[in-house]
Amino acid sequence: QFMPRAQSSRGDASRERILATAIELFAERGYAGTSVSEICRRAGAVATSLYHHFGSKEGLLGSAIERVGLSWIEEIQKQAYREEDLGRRLDRVVDMWRQLATEQPALLRMLISVQLERSEDSSEVGESLRILMRRTRASLVEGIEASVGALPGADHMAHTMLALLQGALLRLQLEPETTDVDALFRDMRRTIELVLADRVDRRAAAEQA
Numbered sequence: 001q002f003m004p005r006a007q008s009s010r011g012d013a014s015r016e017r018i019l020a021t022a023i024e025l026f027a028e029r030g031y032a033g034t035s036v037s038e039i040c041r042r043a044g045a046v047a048t049s050l051y052h053h054f055g056s057k058e059g060l061l062g063s064a065i066e067r068v069g070l071s072w073i074e075e076i077q078k079q080a081y082r083e084e085d086l087g088r089r090l091d092r093v094v095d096m097w098r099q100l101a102t103e104q105p106a107l108l109r110m111l112i113s114v115q116l117e118r119s120e121d122s123s124e125v126g127e128s129l130r131i132l133m134r135r136t137r138a139s140l141v142e143g144i145e146a147s148v149g150a151l152p153g154a155d156h157m158a159h160t161m162l163a164l165l166q167g168a169l170l171r172l173q174l175e176p177e178t179t180d181v182d183a184l185f186r187d188m189r190r191t192i193e194l195v196l197a198d199r200v201d202r203r204a205a206a207e208q209a
Contacts, residue, residue, distance in 0.1 A: 015053040017043045023064045027110035031061055031117050058125050065114065065125070068107050069132040075100075076139045086147035086196070093143070094189045101169050102181060108169050136162065144196065151199040152206065160195055164188045 021043035025034040036057055040047050054060040079092040100108055115129055137158035144158075145151060168184050 014043075014045055014049050018045050018050050018053060018060070019063055019067060022060050023068060023110055024106055026061065026064060026114055027106040030113045058123065061114065061125055062128055064110065065128050065132060068110055069136070072100075072107070072111070073136055073139050076136070077143065081143065081146070084147065086144065087193075089143060089147060090189055090192060090196075093140075094185055094192070097165050097168075097188075098181065098185045101165070101172055105169065105172065108165075109173070112166055112169065133162075148196070148200060150203075151196075152202050153199060157195055157199055161192055164191060 018039060022034070022039050025039055025042065028034075036047055036050060039045075039060070040050055050057075050060065054063055075096055076093060079089075079096045081089075082092055083089045111132075115133070137155055140158040140161055141151075141154045145154065151157065165188070168188060171179055171184065172181070
């Protein structure tokens, strides 16, 4: 049926407010600690609007994961492919991580907190989380291998990179006043560089065997 443009725009705005609010609250309190009533109160919406747009609280969580995850992956790809040199690619990606961790920590907190709460979930939400993490690792591997070629254990290497980021975010959340941000991300970049060098050496040894 035809819907007047003004009504459609209001509906889009309401959906966007609910989604943005849910992302904030999931980041602050986790999924289990966030109620539908609190999301609606903070978003200035009614529960019927939330259910109309997302179907359920789980449907809202799925949309939040998709929104944050897709923007995260797109940003990794954008930064990685700005440079052809691997060292500069690493600089770009680590700089992006630093910016996210210091300027937009809620985005990363949301993914980490929901991942911890729902990683064993057999529902569609749990599967969405697993797919998101696989896609994120694949984006990292793709960016690296575009510079140096295929590497052994590349997926595990990408997992290590994400673990370093999660550890840095936790440190910044728990000890923001005493954390040397420059040193933290400099060491992260150096660790990634060493892991990459190890993979390249392994490949060379395998080719010579």
